[in-house]
Amino acid sequence: MLTKKTLLSTALTTSLTFGLLSGFAAQAETFNFVGHNDTKSAETLVVFQAKSQVSSDLARLDKLSNQQISKALALQDFTGDSKQLVEILIPSGLDAKRLVVIGLGDASKMTPGQVNTLGASVTAYLNKHSTDKITILTAGIADASSNASFAAELAHGINLRAYKFDKYLSEKKPAEKSYTIQVAEPIKATDNYQQLAAIEQGVFLARDLTSEVPTEMNPVHFAAAAKELKKLGVKVTVLEPKKIKQLGMGALHAVGRGSEEGSRLVIAHWQGNNDAPIALVGKGITFDSGGYNIKATGDSISRMKSDMAGAAAVLGTVKAMAMQKADVNVVAVMAMAANMVSKTAFAPGDVVMTAEGLSVEVLNTDAEGRLVLADALWYAREFYQPEIMVDVATLTGSKVRALGKRYTGLFSDDDTLVNELTVSGLAVDEKVWRLPLAYDDLLKSPIADLKNAGYGGPGATTAAVFLQQFTGDTKWVHLDIAGSALAAKDKGVTPAGGTGHGVRLLSHWIVNQEK
Incomplete structure (x- = not known):
């Protein structure tokens, strides 16, 4: 008989750090949506930059670092194009161990699925590094409403890729990471993520069953x-x-x-x-x-x-x-x-x-x-x-x-x-x-x-x-x-194994066609 513990073997028992989701089942990662606070407690800073636009967060960091960030980005031909990712040496004035800058391209044209994939790329990249506390800055998305939606969809993508089915592995995969995502409207971002977190649980169940x-x-x-x-x-x-x-x-x-x-x-x-x-x-x-x-x-x-x-x-x-x-x-x-x-x-x-x-x-x-x-x-x-x-x-x-x-x-x-x-x-x-x-x-x-x-x-x-x-x-x-139904290797929001394909499609259609 398959027990509940078995079914949730891939979704670790860490609860979410914000109250609206406290009743939800286990998640693979933890998220905290906050306003624009100090970033010095982070081990890793992740900054998103739209094409040909310096975000306010990046500009603020730039002042702290005496133009070191801009120079480092220029040396690596960083333009803010979609899928560009640059990690640079930490400049003076920041306590984080690493700074990762990711290009958005034209953020106004990104679909939720593309933002999810962007979040998955964050997971894939940081899985290669021993960092547990990540702060993500999203001021590159100027409009407050879009900023909240972007942050929620980003967290969704991070979590979808972070899923683990390690029930039969003698060495379990690394423990979850903790993300702080700075947004203009943290309450709205939390509300937006509530629905997505429910969909994640449906995807995780489908993946568990298939794997x-x-x-x-x-x-x-x-x-x-x-x-x-x-x-x-x-x-x-x-x-x-x-x-x-x-x-x-x-x-x-x-x-x-x-x-x-x-x-x-x-x-x-x-x-x-x-x-x-x-x-x-x-x-x-x-x-x-x-x-x-x-x-x-x-x-x-x-x-x-x-x-x-x-x-x-x-x-x-x-x-x-x-x-x-x-x-x-x-x-x-x-x-x-x-x-x-x-x-x-x-x-x-x-x-x-x-x-x-x-x-x-x-x-x-x-x-x-x-x-x-x-x-x-x-x-x-x-x-x-x-x-x-x-x-x-x-x-x-x-x-x-x-x-x-x-x-x-x-x-x-x-x-x-x-x-x-x-x-x-x-x-x-x-x-x-x-x-x-x-x-x-x-x-x-x-x-x-x-x-x-x-x-x-x-x-x-x-x-x-x-x-x-x-x-x-x-x-x-x-x-x-x-x-x-099965992925042979990690790609996008899907790690190798059962994909849960169809849950996100059906959930989006059901909720939106009823409106």
Whole structure:
């Protein structure tokens, strides 16, 4: 059984240093937003400078140091361009051990996601140095409101990159650092960060679940993790194999038959208001062997613990909404199974009956994600009558071949939803790209209503069209996050391991589309 301690193994127990967030779960780093105070207690000073502009903080430091800073920057051709980073020798008049100056470029054009990435670069750089107390000066962002937002987004990026999954390491990664961020309006910056800190906790949960090893993250373990959200006011329901079968969800039941635990349907509902809910439907294959169509080539099978990343993302999003007590009605429906090979496993050539009443010929047991999602989509419609459904899944290798790992494949007939999610993706730097819904004729079967593989067509599209058969008249979006669930190395806001991809995208979209 996965315990709460295990789930939070990556988020250290240091509490935040400002009161509005005192009720939150553990964070990887500590932040204190303050006004423009003395900087002499810092071990490291970080100053941001916009292109062709000397910030007031930098000018103040410059006076203390008899022009040494400007001369040092000029010698290193520092112009304030985006991503420029210069560390210079500490001049007289400052007690800090190091001074780091980072270019912003045109700060007015930076998206929140770009500021997050900037914060992540601070973490990446300072992780190479033994410094624990960092003061960040943000006066290069002149407008007070923008300054507060910048500071909050910067802290968000610092924390996202600082996440650690070191449960299985004999040598744990270094302890957290303490950041003081000087802003014109510290209370406003704190307020802005409150929402982002909730989203971090959702991302951290999704990363924890995805990074966990498959024998410690089967459908039963995942259900136990979801039940932890009850403490936040989330209603959690878990359907076991007997109930799944009784409800006629034969596709979900079939995929889980090869494992000892069988399938689970996990429902986590944050009802922040009485509006018709948004249903987030997640694919939760806790390990995908491929079934009898086993993944026998390459090393792809070793990464198949991440085939439940869609379920992890939607559960993390519900946690993010609950922790900020968002005025939204969101339900996550997660179809959980381990796709294993055994004498009880479903086989190529089988026909399974979905709760929708459509029969499906199984041509490929490795196209199992669409099967479990079919019944989950039906359940979300049948029991919650949602206004909108968004399913999230590591569904197809074809999506990776089409778009690579930097874009999520988006499928929908609803232009408004496409536009909204595209805007949110650009804002948080989890970009989406629309792909067509077509080739439904390739899903015709001579012995069943559908077949689960549309051979001869674009795989990501035929998989999406298969799912569309189970959405009824409900507004629907399918997000294929294949390739984005695990990071091979540290990059941007994401350290190596489970990424939590989708939590920030969905959280931004849910909160903003309700306004």
